[in-house]
Amino acid sequence: MDNKDFITVSLNLKSERIRSLKTVHKNGRLYIYISLIPEYPDCEYCGGKVKIKEYKTVTINHLPFAGMPSTIIWKRTRYICKDCAKTFSEANPFGFDGFHQSYAVLDNIAKSLHNINLTFRQIADMHNVSSTIIEAYADSFIRAPRMSLPENLGIDEIHSHMAKYGGAYLCVFVDNKNRTLNELLCDRSKRTLFRYFDKIPLSERSKVKYVTIDMWQPYKDTVLKYLPNAKIAVDPFHVIKHLTDSFESLRIMIMKRVALYSPSYYLLKYWRKLLLSDYELDNEPKYNGYFKCKLNYRDIFNMLLDISPQLKEAYYLKELYRYFNKNCNYEKAEEELSDIISEFERRDPGCYEDFIEMLKNWKDEIINSFERPYSDRKQSNALAESINQKLRILIDVSNGYANFERFRARAIYCLNDRIFYSLSGRLSHSNKRKGKLRGTYNKTNSNNS
Numbered sequence: 001m002d003n004k005d006f007i008t009v010s011l012n013l014k015s016e017r018i019r020s021l022k023t024v025h026k027n028g029r030l031y032i033y034i035s036l037i038p039e040y041p042d043c044e045y046c047g048g049k050v051k052i053k054e055y056k057t058v059t060i061n062h063l064p065f066a067g068m069p070s071t072i073i074w075k076r077t078r079y080i081c082k083d084c085a086k087t088f089s090e091a092n093p094f095g096f097d098g099f100h101q102s103y104a105v106l107d108n109i110a111k112s113l114h115n116i117n118l119t120f121r122q123i124a125d126m127h128n129v130s131s132t133i134i135e136a137y138a139d140s141f142i143r144a145p146r147m148s149l150p151e152n153l154g155i156d157e158i159h160s161h162m163a164k165y166g167g168a169y170l171c172v173f174v175d176n177k178n179r180t181l182n183e184l185l186c187d188r189s190k191r192t193l194f195r196y197f198d199k200i201p202l203s204e205r206s207k208v209k210y211v212t213i214d215m216w217q218p219y220k221d222t223v224l225k226y227l228p229n230a231k232i233a234v235d236p237f238h239v240i241k242h243l244t245d246s247f248e249s250l251r252i253m254i255m256k257r258v259a260l261y262s263p264s265y266y267l268l269k270y271w272r273k274l275l276l277s278d279y280e281l282d283n284e285p286k287y288n289g290y291f292k293c294k295l296n297y298r299d300i301f302n303m304l305l306d307i308s309p310q311l312k313e314a315y316y317l318k319e320l321y322r323y324f325n326k327n328c329n330y331e332k333a334e335e336e337l338s339d340i341i342s343e344f345e346r347r348d349p350g351c352y353e354d355f356i357e358m359l360k361n362w363k364d365e366i367i368n369s370f371e372r373p374y375s376d377r378k379q380s381n382a383l384a385e386s387i388n389q390k391l392r393i394l395i396d397v398s399n400g401y402a403n404f405e406r407f408r409a410r411a412i413y414c415l416n417d418r419i420f421y422s423l424s425g426r427l428s429h430s431n432k433r434k435g436k437l438r439g440t441y442n443k444t445n446s447n448n449s
């Protein structure tokens with residue numbers, strides 16, 4: 001393939017349509033001078049015969065070749081009708097009329113928007129246009145209509161300043177079965193949730209069989225009101241986090257009561273990990289600089305629990321729940337959870353009051369989390385958490401954009417393979433920021449746009 005063929009292919013043109021094609025390198029840019037063989041179409045207005053009136057030069061930014069940006073300089077034919085004398089231009093095979101980028105560039109921009117790591121600014125720089133233009137393209141090319149509710153719905157939230165109505169969180173819906181992002185709502189209030197589900201027909205809502213949530217009452221109220229066949233499960237990780245936080249509050253309280261730099265202080269501050277997660281305690285003893293002797297994890301662990309009977313009791317209860325969470329099955333969950341609640345009530349050293357209350361309020365939903373309807377996995381929001389990590393990347397690269405609708409569309413486009421882009425010659429203005437009128441005098445981003 002020679003140079004010209006390569007360029008012709010990238011222009012999506014058949015070579016027999018080209019009358020002349022010349023390329024010039026100048027100042028690090030490739031200029032593609034092109035004119036097309038006239039097709040003498042019928043008049044657009046009356047269907048009459050036409051002749052060529054004149055040529056107009058049209059400039060369109062095109063893809064880079066071997067890293068070198070390129071520009072199409074098109075000598076565009078303008079026809080005049082022999083009957084009605086009206087004029088019109090030959091059809092534009094390179095891009096939408098009025099756009100300064102070729103179809104191929106728009107296509108690249110749409111594909112770049114799918115890359116969650118790229119900011120609008122970076123995409124703009126890659127394509128030599130302004131961020132404002134990229135935003136307009138994002139609004140126009142990415143359409144993310146509401147998707148039907150999944151059979152197994154996960155509801156979670158993510159902190160963002162884009163949240164509306166005084167909230168601090170966006171609400172995230174995921175499809176736990178197909179493992180995709182399903183929807184984003186602008187906050188997690190009951191009002192917003194009810195409004196969303198209000199618009200969905202009962203026949204669709206009835207198909208939802210499972211919902212996983214964290215312990216947020218509006219989620220539960222919404223499911224009870226709108227999803228008549230759904231079984232609610234609370235995410236076990238949120239329960240464990242609540243438990244761990246309660247335990248930690250006691251550890252910190254005890255640490256603040258002991259003398260600074262005392263052995264107890266040292267142990268509570270620097271060896272908390274032994275109380276919080278599972279360690280192989282019987283490791284080879286290692287020299288400990290504080291105690292000036294060889295110790296293994298079990299020695300340190302025993303010293304920790306001896307600091308306070310409260311701490312020991314709290315640790316015992318925490319592990320009791322963790323063991324239940326890890327090993328129990330759905331059939332036994334109700335009985336075992338009841339026993340655990342009694343045990344907590346009987347032995348609470350003072351840090352689990354809220355946790356016990358939570359266990360009682362969400363007992364049914366905790367029991368339901370032991371069901372394993374798919375791939376032998378417990379019901380959880382693990383998927384929502386992993387999607388949230390990606391959303392956090394997108395929130396970071398979206399630094400400063402306050403436009404929730406735009407964020408939502410891009411997020412769903414990036415995280416749900418059923419959403420595609422479509423190039424459009426009509427730019428959407430529906431998502432323009434309101435209330436900030438800019439005069440043309442301070443337009444600073446107008447290069448190439």
Ligand SMILES: [Zn+2]
Binds near residue numbers: 045047048083084086
């Ligand atoms: Zn005509």
